[in-house]
Structure formats: C-alpha cells, structure tokens
Amino acid sequence: MTTTRRALLGTPALLALPARAQAPAAILAPSGTLRVAINYGNPVLAQRDPATGAPRGVSAELAAEIARRLGVGLEYVAFDAAGRVTDALRRDAWDLCFLAIDPVRAQGIAFTAPYVIIEGTYLVRADSPLRAIEDFDRRGIRIAVGRGSAYDLFLTREIRQATLVRATTSPEAVEVFVRNGLEAAAGVKQPLVAYARANAGFRVIPGRFQVIEQAVGIPAARQAALPWLRGVVEDAKASSFVARALAASGQTEAEVAPQAR
Incomplete structure (x- = not known):
C-alpha cells in the first residue's frame, strides 16, 4: 500500500463510514477480484x-476504497485513452471504470453521479487569431482531439463547420x-495549461x-449494483475523501462534484 493511500484510508472521517453489505461483490467482482480500468490519458x-x-x-484511491468495501481483491487494468477503455468493455476486460458521463457511453455503461468536474478547452499557438471559445466552429479550423474522449x-455532436482531426490518445492529439x-x-x-507553461509559443483559450x-462506471448488465456504488461515491465526496485524493496527487484545481440530489 502506498504512503498516499495509507494516509487517505487512515483518516478518521473515512474510517467512520460504515462498511457496506457484501452482496454487491458478487455482481461487481464475480471473480473475487475487482478489475478496474485506469485511464492514464487523463492525468x-x-x-x-x-x-x-x-x-x-x-481514480486509483477511489478504486481501492470500493474494493475494500466489497471485501475483494483489486487489479488495475491500464489504458492510455478513454476510447480504449470503452472499446475494452466489449472484451469484458474490466469490472469498473472511471470515465466522463456521456450519452454514447451510457448505451453500454451505467454511471454514478459525478465525483469530479473538469473543463474542456482549446490549446492554440500564441499568435493565433482565435481568442474565444466561440471562434472555433468555423470553416477551415482544424481541431485535434483524442479519439473517443469525452x-x-x-x-x-456540437461542431458544425470546423473539422475534427482524431488522434489515438489525448497526448497524441497535442x-x-x-x-x-x-x-x-x-x-x-x-x-493543456501544463503544456503551454512548459512550451513557449502556446496559450490556452x-x-x-x-x-x-467524471463518474464511476460499470457494465450496464451489472446495474443492479449501481445504487450501492452510488452510495459509496456520495460518501467519498461528503467525507472529503475525493478532495484529499486530488490534493495528494497535485490536482488542486479540479473541482469535487456536488452531492447528488
């Protein structure tokens, strides 16, 4: 167990959370090990x-807490792009994932309420005439994106005139x-902000x-366990577990999602 995970799981606020019933384990981790898709494409x-x-x-800390409550083993399955996580669902490669909620993904994945909220924006060259979000959907504008990303x-769905140029992963899109x-x-x-800081001649809109x-997802066929999983996510937000995990990994600018109603 890493020092970070030990610190997070050892806090009084989290230990005070009640252990959940074991019944969902048979649904979420039928093999006895929870296989969790980790997307390194979203740092x-x-x-x-x-x-x-x-x-x-x-993602890793929340996965460990879910496995702890289920009373099962934990296996991380690594991916470098969100699109590859969704593709792997067809191969039954994972039991649980961390992806952004999207109606296309919801056709095969059942999601909790979000636990983290982040923003999508654009990276351009410093001398680009593009200055505002509204400037981009125009003829002749080519926008690189990571294939299958949120x-x-x-x-x-939204772009009408600009052209999307798809790369395999989000880093490759840059x-x-x-x-x-x-x-x-x-x-x-x-x-994108980190890239612009490290490379002169670029700026973020x-x-x-x-x-x-960003939410926790499971195969739609296992959605009988979704109410239990939703409860874990709401507990993790309310107890500041998510906030501490973000801070411990240096992601203090990411926003913890509000409690679900």
Missing part, C-alpha cells in the same frame, strides 16, 4: 507513481496539432466549451 484523475510505476491519483464525443500545423487542440484544461463530469 487529472490518474498518474503513474514516479518511483514504483503503480497507479496513483483519485470532448471528442461532445464536439462531434502532438498532431503541433506537428501538422493545425489550428487547435481540444482537451482537458489542466494538461480562457473559458470552456464543456463541463466534463
């Missing part, structure tokens, strides 16, 4: 520990934008084109 939610290579971040799904001279890259705000609601 706000998941990162590799630089010393051990193990998953860290709010913002790819959203922009596919590379495609730079290498091919596209007008913009769309993505999660925090990694203020504002957002999308509020991205």
